Amino acid sequence: DTEVTQTPKHLVMGMTNKKSLKCEQHMGHRAMYWYKQKAKKPPELMFVYSYEKLSINESVPSRFSPECPNSSLLNLHLHALQPEDSALYLCASSSPLTDTQYFGPGTRLTVL
């Protein structure tokens, strides 16, 4: 099983809203990632968690706040977003045993 799940699939929010994106994997992977992808662009790394600790933050604005409550879950809390933050948000996980990163289906976020 190489499944990473993400909820919700679609999200529309206003600039004053607070919302959260969720990601889950049950492959025993200990590294989890958030990416942002705009149309016709490659995925861009936002955050990396290793063993539930934040190991990489790619200078992401503080309106994006990641959280890793346990080894299977990864959240991305959103607050006071801008319309330019509208994108596909992808979660991924990887295992040091396989070196391969597996992606979830993404959450399509629209900020009005």
Next chain:
Amino acid sequence: DQQVKQNSPSLSVQEGRISILNCDYTNSMFDYFLWYKKYPAEGPTFLISISSIKDKNEDGRFTVFLNKSAKHLSLHIVPSQPGDSAVYFCAARNGGTSGTYKYIFGTGTRLKVLA
């Protein structure tokens, strides 16, 4: 500064023929390379990977070649099928320890396999 480049934004191939997708990189510290296939509004699906200590890896219809001296890798799909039509991304991983890896993605090549 784009460290991973896919210079062909699109490619059309006849069904049954070979598809060759190319990827160039600039950072010699990259130690692992992956190819992903992506449909619109979906997450990338892992296809095949290669470690920097190898020059070829094969999995069914997919073969990846790595030329470290040229900092170039390619994905061969043979025979190509209409279901292969998608955007293909190459990705490169920097060296480091688990949890500090960064995966850098190329800009993608849209493959269209014509029936």
